[in-house]
Amino acid sequence: MGFAFIIIIRILFITCMVFIIGYVFGGFSKKKSLTTITKIATILAIVLFIAANVMLMRMAFMHHGQWQRCGYQHEMVSDSSIDKH
Template sequence: MAFGAIILIRVLFIACMVFIIGYVFGGFSKRPALTVITKVAAILMIVLFFAANAVMMRGRFADRGHWHHHGCDSVQVDGRYLR
């Protein structure tokens, strides 16, 4: 699920970039419909940025068992772990 969501977010992000680059460097600013779509694409890019971070964080913290380092509740003295 998370991998599919990441791919979908990336594809939508690229589509938004096409509209924004077309507005800045191309002739999208001359047509009213493309101007509206570009404004929606700019807002969608902000939402996609937060969505991508949420999906990454969810995937990272889904398995709490492997989140901490081995022996993090121990103190290492002279190469040995003390408990």
């Protein structure tokens, strides 16, 4: 479920970037409606960037704890087997 949200956020982020680049390098600044959409896209791009980072960090910390415990158990097994020999 989280992976689908990340894909959706990235697609919306790319769409926002298209509007911003169109405003800077294209003719979007000449039409009032495209200028308004670009302003909204700029704010949305900032929000989506923050949201994507929050989701990726939550996923990274969630999986980090599981791998850390797995490695710790593995080290304990290898340490105890060394002490017995």
